[in-house]
Amino acid sequence: MNTEGSAPVVLAARNLVRRFGDRVAVDGISFEVRAGESVGLLGPNGAGKTTTFSMVTGLLRPDSGELLLGGAALVSDTDPIKRRLGLVPQDLALYEELDARRNLGFFAAIQGVGRSRIPEAVRSALEFVGLSDRADDRVGTFSGGMKRRLNLAAALLHDPDILLLDEPTVGVDPQSRNAIFDNIAELRRRGKTLLYTTHYMEEVERLCDRVIIIDRGRIVADDSLARLRHRAGAGAGAELRIELEEPAPETLTGILRDIPGIGSVRIDGRSVQVRVGSLAAGSSQVLGRLAEAGIGVRSFSAEPPNLEAVFLELTGRSLRDS
Amino acid sequence: MDSWIAIIRLDLALFLRDRKALVLLYLVPVLMAAFFGQLTGGTGGKAERSAIGLVLVDLDGSAASRGVVAAFTNDSTFAVVVTNEAAARDRVTAGRVPVGLVFPPGFSTNLLQGIFQSDRRPVVTLLFDPSHETERSLLEGMLVPKVVSGVADGLLNVDVGRDLIARGRTNILRAQRLPEIQRRLLLDSLAQADAFLESRRTSVARTNAVAGPAELPLPYRVDAQPLTRVAGARYNGFAHSFAGMSLQFVLMVMIDLAVGLLTERQSGTFRRLRAAPLSRATLLLGKATSYAIIALSTFVVSFAVAMSAFGVRIHGSWIGFVAVILALCYFSATLALALAAIGRTPKATRGLAIPVVLILLMLGGAWIPSFIFPSWVRTVSLWMPTGWGIEALDAMTWRGLDVSAVFLPVAGLVAVGTLLGGIAWRRFRWDGGPGS
Ligand SMILES: Nc1ncnc2c1ncn2[C@@H]1O[C@H](COP(=O)(O)OP(=O)(O)O)[C@@H](O)[C@H]1O
Numbered sequence: 233m234n235t236e237g238s239a240p241v242v243l244a245a246r247n248l249v250r251r252f253g254d255r256v257a258v259d260g261i262s263f264e265v266r267a268g269e270s271v272g273l274l275g276p277n278g279a280g281k282t283t284t285f286s287m288v289t290g291l292l293r294p295d296s297g298e299l300l301l302g303g304a305a306l307v308s309d310t311d312p313i314k315r316r317l318g319l320v321p322q323d324l325a326l327y328e329e330l331d332a333r334r335n336l337g338f339f340a341a342i343q344g345v346g347r348s349r350i351p352e353a354v355r356s357a358l359e360f361v362g363l364s365d366r367a368d369d370r371v372g373t374f375s376g377g378m379k380r381r382l383n384l385a386a387a388l389l390h391d392p393d394i395l396l397l398d399e400p401t402v403g404v405d406p407q408s409r410n411a412i413f414d415n416i417a418e419l420r421r422r423g424k425t426l427l428y429t430t431h432y433m434e435e436v437e438r439l440c441d442r443v444i445i446i447d448r449g450r451i452v453a454d455d456s457l458a459r460l461r462h463r464a465g466a467g468a469g470a471e472l473r474i475e476l477e478e479p480a481p482e483t484l485t486g487i488l489r490d491i492p493g494i495g496s497v498r499i500d501g502r503s504v505q506v507r508v509g510s511l512a513a514g515s516s517q518v519l520g521r522l523a524e525a526g527i528g529v530r531s532f533s534a535e536p537p538n539l540e541a542v543f544l545e546l547t548g549r550s551l552r553d554s
Numbered sequence: 555m556d557s558w559i560a561i562i563r564l565d566l567a568l569f570l571r572d573r574k575a576l577v578l579l580y581l582v583p584v585l586m587a588a589f590f591g592q593l594t595g596g597t598g599g600k601a602e603r604s605a606i607g608l609v610l611v612d613l614d615g616s617a618a619s620r621g622v623v624a625a626f627t628n629d630s631t632f633a634v635v636v637t638n639e640a641a642a643r644d645r646v647t648a649g650r651v652p653v654g655l656v657f658p659p660g661f662s663t664n665l666l667q668g669i670f671q672s673d674r675r676p677v678v679t680l681l682f683d684p685s686h687e688t689e690r691s692l693l694e695g696m697l698v699p700k701v702v703s704g705v706a707d708g709l710l711n712v713d714v715g716r717d718l719i720a721r722g723r724t725n726i727l728r729a730q731r732l733p734e735i736q737r738r739l740l741l742d743s744l745a746q747a748d749a750f751l752e753s754r755r756t757s758v759a760r761t762n763a764v765a766g767p768a769e770l771p772l773p774y775r776v777d778a779q780p781l782t783r784v785a786g787a788r789y790n791g792f793a794h795s796f797a798g799m800s801l802q803f804v805l806m807v808m809i810d811l812a813v814g815l816l817t818e819r820q821s822g823t824f825r826r827l828r829a830a831p832l833s834r835a836t837l838l839l840g841k842a843t844s845y846a847i848i849a850l851s852t853f854v855v856s857f858a859v860a861m862s863a864f865g866v867r868i869h870g871s872w873i874g875f876v877a878v879i880l881a882l883c884y885f886s887a888t889l890a891l892a893l894a895a896i897g898r899t900p901k902a903t904r905g906l907a908i909p910v911v912l913i914l915l916m917l918g919g920a921w922i923p924s925f926i927f928p929s930w931v932r933t934v935s936l937w938m939p940t941g942w943g944i945e946a947l948d949a950m951t952w953r954g955l956d957v958s959a960v961f962l963p964v965a966g967l968v969a970v971g972t973l974l975g976g977i978a979w980r981r982f983r984w985d986g987g988p989g990s
């Protein structure tokens with residue numbers, strides 16, 4: 233199933249379970265991540281993504297199941313194997329009263345970066361996220377996006393080879409968001425192994441080669457992005473969006489359903505969404521039938537199927553409103 | 555109007571969330587009020603005060619001096635220890651007993667003669683701890699009735715007084731060259747003294763505390779001697795107040811730090827620390843050390859000011875002084891950690907820490923002289939590490955004791971600190987709340 237089947241497994245989770253009281257936050261999750269892979273953990277809020285990360289990084293002990301980092305289980309809080317991990321927590325984890333440099337200096341020391349190497353580690357991390365000119369300003373004065381970027385920088389100081397990014401772009405302005413995307417893409421290019429949680433599928437589509445879809449503490453899909461798309465589109469299918477001149481007549485549903493190879497049909501006033509098995513054949517047939525029936529088309533677009541559709545198909549719910 | 559009510563409802567709802575803090579909020583004022591009320595006299599009934607420590611040295615050994623000693627011993631205001639003069643001076647110097655009296659040889663004879671001849675009046679030495687002025691004045695005031703009743707008792711019990719008078723009368727009668735008129739006068743006054751003693755025999759039993767007539771000169775003199783170890787050392791009230799106040803401030807800061815630790819734990823930064831190869835021990839040790847450094851800086855600043863501007867001097871041992879300060883820092887830091895570990899939430903920790911610190915300061919003797927406490931409270935006071943610390947600082951500053959005086963307090967502070975550190979180690983949870 234993996235895109236990089238030959239690379240060694242650096243992280244393996246087997247049957248992880250974690251409860252909070254009666255609530256099962258993570259309910260038997262298993263997955264493997266190979267060196268250099270970029271894996272998206274996609275799921276709605278409360279799916280169990282952060283809890284999974286917390287177990288991987290040793291913040292939480294699993295109630296059952298096993299975690300292997302580079303083939304070995306974490307034996308203690310001080311296990312040096314932890315140095316291979318860099319965590320970007322979902323909640324900003326910074327000391328607002330201190331300037332950016334001191335924040336990073338502290339986290340570098342905690343991560344075991346040698347004292348003589350700290351200034352250079354801090355400098356390059358700040359440069360990487362584009363905050364060099366704000367190094368000596370109090371973090372409390374930073375914008376939300378800048379704090380997010382610093383939050384990312386704090387995970388890079390000890391040059392870990394596995395990065396766990398927990399919703400690294402949540403609540404940031406588009407500009408910072410693009411900056412963070414560029415940073416992550418660069419990390420990927422440098423060969424880091426990335427594990428990335430989000431509930432925005434665009435991020436996963438842009439940054440990951442493989443996607444693990446989580447819902448209610450369980451994995452519902454674990455596959456390459458291409459294959460998941462394929463599965464959603466049932467081949468080289470597509471989603472057609474048509475805007476009509478007039479509100480659709482009652483008979484339109486019947487007309488479209490008659491077309492061979494047609495998928496779901498959704499009609500709402502003037503807007504029509506149709507899933508077709510093949511973009512070329514499907515779209516010409518749909519447009520032909522509309523013309524025959526004398527229904528005017530104002531606009532027409534076609535999109536390849538996305539993860540939103542995959543999620544919908546797998547869980548029967550939409551990603552955003554769950 | 556609606557939004558006004560909405561704000562009130564929100565605040566009360568938030569306030570009611572933390573049950574533990576709530577219990578403390580309602581319980582603590584009641585407990586503290588009951589406690590402090592008890593200290594300051596309660597309902598006006600016979601609150602049982604603890605006795606003032608008093609060392610007595612009887613170099614006379616006469617019936618009269620033994621009478622005075624007995625009068626003090628029978629008075630529950632004082633907890634009397636009778637000993638020799640060197641031991642008495644040692645006890646007062648070390649601050650173990652606030653006051654002492656030395657009755658000189660010939661006290662009773664001179665006392666009787668002092669009634670008639672002021673230059674024969676015996677000198678009673680009053681030893682006192684200069685930080686206990688209150689006890690000293692109290693004792694000086696009480697001395698008058700005690701001597702009067704004690705001497706009278708002592709004399710009457712064995713009829714020594716009347717024997718003395720009888721011998722006086724014999725002497726007067728034998729004196730050949732005494733003019734007859736004077737002989738009569740003296741015999742008259744002796745007869746009056748005799749009658750006075752006879753009347754005391756009955757009245758003393760009823761009222762034990764008749765103050766000597768103020769207009770008459772006292773039949774003795776008091777030589778009050780403040781005792782400190784070093785010859786040049788003088789009591790400096792600032793030494794004590796700086797010790798007490800800097801400790802108070804340190805403990806207040808520790809409350810803040812304990813609360814801050816829990817606030818920090820709730821923030822994301824702790825998650826980062828957890829993800830790093832860092833042990834809980836390192837974390838707690840780091841916190842304890844930084845708290846101790848903060849405490850140390852407070853002491854250093856306080857005593858630097860006390861020494862440069864208020865004449866406070868280390869008359870004892872510098873090593874001892876530094877050891878006490880370090881022990882207090884250790885104790886304060888571990889106290890902060892233990893409070894955070896027990897309190898668990900910032901609010902509950904504040905609720906817990908404030909009464910704990912107030913009691914530590916109060917019973918440690920930082921505010922009220924301890925002799926006004928009821929004796930059970932005084933017993934509790936002996937267990938207050940803050941009290942050990944303040945006393946040990948006193949010992950090294952104005953008392954001028956040698957380093958051995960701090961061995962016990964320092965060991966005690968270190969032991970309690972270690973205990974508190976152990977509690978923190980066992981109970982402190984470093985995984986914060988929900989991660990999302
Ligand atoms: N510390 C906690 N105590 C109680 N419940 C928790 C805690 N952490 C997470 N949960 C619950 O576990 C579930 C999964 O949470 P989380 O892993 O944070 O989801 P996600 O990161 O996917 O949004 C949620 O229902 C959440 O409320």
Ligand SMILES: [Mg+2]
Nearest residue numbers: 281282322990
């Ligand atoms: Mg989360």
